[in-house]
Amino acid sequence: RHGGLPQLPLGYKGRHQDSSEECPYLQRQNACQRITDANMFALISLPPGMDKAEWLASNTVAFFNHINLFSSALSEFCTPSTCPTACGPGNMVYFWTDDHGRKLKCSAPLYFDYAMSYIQELLTDEDVFPTKAGATFPTGFIFLVQKVFLLLLRTLAHIYWSHYSEVLALDMHPHLNTLFSHLTLFCQQHSLLEPEDMKPLQDLINALERTFLKNTFL
Numbered sequence: 001r002h003g004g005l006p007q008l009p010l011g012y013k014g015r016h017q018d019s020s021e022e023c024p025y026l027q028r029q030n031a032c033q034r035i036t037d038a039n040m041f042a043l044i045s046l047p048p049g050m051d052k053a054e055w056l057a058s059n060t061v062a063f064f065n066h067i068n069l070f071s072s073a074l075s076e077f078c079t080p081s082t083c084p085t086a087c088g089p090g091n092m093v094y095f096w097t098d099d100h101g102r103k104l105k106c107s108a109p110l111y112f113d114y115a116m117s118y119i120q121e122l123l124t125d126e127d128v129f130p131t132k133a134g135a136t137f138p139t140g141f142i143f144l145v146q147k148v149f150l151l152l153l154r155t156l157a158h159i160y161w162s163h164y165s166e167v168l169a170l171d172m173h174p175h176l177n178t179l180f181s182h183l184t185l186f187c188q189q190h191s192l193l194e195p196e197d198m199k200p201l202q203d204l205i206n207a208l209e210r211t212f213l214k215n216t217f218l
């Protein structure tokens with residue numbers, strides 16, 4: 001579908017354009033669906049007395065497990081032929097940076113395969129995510145956490161952009177909305193994402209927040 005597109009960071013093309021009318025994930029009847037009415041703000045805040053790095057680490061593991069499971073459930077729909085590029089809202093194209101700092105343009109399944117393996121490796125590295133009592137987190141821990149959250153955000157962003165019709169057909173959108181809202185609120189609260197990474201997703205974030213706040217307070 002997106003084949004043949006030049007390597008532009010922001011290539012607007014086809015389907016969604018910039019009209020919210022055309023974008024099913026922004027439509028109120030879809031955006032308002034959740035699996036829980038739990039107070040997200042209470043869920044994301046650092047519990048009193050808890051070490052911040054510990055809190056970030058345990059949430060990183062939990063988000064990874066949920067998002068990895070969620071995207072596996074859709075993996076049969078995300079193939080090199082359906083998704084020749086890893087793209088997200090606004091037709092952003094995500095490039096994988098290899099060990100030598102080279103940017104690779106690859107299919108979505110390959111990109112997200114790289115991403116999940118990379119995260120898995122970090123999370124099981126005792127020097128980065130220590131699990132033993134008394135172990136300390138390394139310098140630069142926060143930058144690694146930020147990188148993980150960016151990759152997790154892109155995983156969900158690609159699902160919204162390229163696989164929303166399958167998500168709707170499988171009735172998974174309440175789960176996706178809940179997961180995405182929880183993730184973006186957590187990242188905002190703990191300053192884990194750059195504004196430029198959030199920007200292409202801002203209309204989605206706004207649509208979800210609007211309906212979420214309505215559900216909670218009205």
Ligand SMILES: [Zn+2]
Pocket residue numbers: 077078079082083108109158162163
């Ligand atoms: Zn895909």
